Amino acid sequence: MDPLFRIHTGLPRESPGGDVFTRQAFQLLPCLNAPRILDLGCGPGAQTLELARLTSGPITAVDLHAPYLERVREAMDAHGFGHRLTCLRHDMAALPFEDEVFDLIWCEGAIYCIGFAEGLRRWRRLLAPGGFLVVSDLIWLRPDPPEALRAFWAEAYPGMGSLATCQAHIREAGYRPLGHLILPEPAWWNYYGPLEARLDALDAQAAADDEALRQTIDRERREIAMYRAYGGWYSYAFFAMQVPRPEPSPDASFTVGRSFTIGEAFHSHFLGRDRS
Ligand SMILES: C[S@@+](CC[C@H](N)C(=O)[O-])C[C@H]1O[C@@H](n2cnc3c(N)ncnc32)[C@H](O)[C@@H]1O
Structure with a gap:
């Protein structure tokens, strides 16, 4: 088995986050009535x-790795949601759907696979007018990283941006920014804890007996050590x-857009509304 899958198979999640953070991010959206959801890079x-x-x-879950899709199928069936799920093994960069067939695209910890700007650009056509996209990605919080950290991420994720560069990409791709949520430290340990x-x-x-596994373990440990030192x-x-x-059109009757509310109180540093 590929050493990466040997390490990761069976872990509860594959990126920093957690149910509470998925919920908080969902609350950046207005109230949605039975949206047609596309979950890209769904992992486990x-x-x-x-x-x-x-x-x-309905929810369509997409991933390249078939065992993850089987796991999603089992979990959704076990919780009584199986009838709402469609699984598709496919590349998120070239999705086979018609235009405007989803109300919400969700991509948690996986847009880096094709790049932030590229994902935004490629997925827009899939959303119905007024539809929503929620993505999470790795960003710099400060412009002055220590050299060891800068060099680590320059190799591991050269496309890593900042809050401002991501917000600029959102506008350039023709979306209206609604808000952002910076994940706090516990979200990282939800991922790194079971991994470690x-x-x-x-x-x-x-x-x-396994040099390839040894090297992969060392790489993963380096990533965790980076977070411990420079989180x-x-x-x-x-x-x-x-x-x-x-x-x-000018003669259409005037309607007032629904404003969104942030339902749960949490540290204001981590949450922001973005100007349109
Ligand atoms: C870091 S994991 C995130 C998984 C999950 N969303 C989570 O947060 O636990 C990235 C996922 O994207 C999938 N993936 C990578 N490249 C992909 C591609 N081009 N198309 C679809 N899925 C891809 C991987 O198999 C993996 O499950």
Whole structure:
């Protein structure tokens, strides 16, 4: 088995986050009535399940790795949401759907696979007018990273931006920014905690007989050590945005747009409304 999958198979999630953060990001949106959801890079499906709890419409989960899709299927069936789920093994860069067939696209910790700006650009056509896109990605929080950290992420994720560059990409791609949520430290340990336990469990095996596994374990440990040493310089952030509705014709009756509310109180540093 590929060493990466040997390490990651069975972990509860594959990016920093957690149910509470999926919920908080969802609350950046206005109230949605049974949205047709597309969950891209669903992985083991923690956010798929939470989105199912938050909504009542159909959910299409997409990933390249078939075992993840099987796991999402099992979890959704076990929780009574199976009838709402469609799984599709496909590349998120070239999706086979008609235009405007989704009301909400969700991509948690996976847009880096094709790049932030590229994902925004490619997925816009899939959203109905007024539809929403929510993505989370790695961003710099400070412009002055120590050299060891800068060099690490320059290699691991050269496209990593900042809050401002991501917000600029959102506008350039023709979306209306709705808000963002910077993930706090507990979100990271929801991911790194189980991962670190798995690395510990595999250590002896790797030392004994598997050089490729040894190298992969070392790389994962380096990433975690970077976060321990320099977590204040970067984090994941959710960004919520909307495809603008077409301008009403001059004789159309006037309607007032629904404003969105942030339902849960949490540290204001982490949450922001973005100016349109
Ligand atoms: C970091 S994981 C995030 C998974 C999940 N959303 C989570 O937060 O736990 C990224 C996921 O994207 C999938 N992936 C990578 N490249 C992809 C592509 N081009 N198209 C579809 N899925 C892809 C991987 O298999 C993996 O499940």
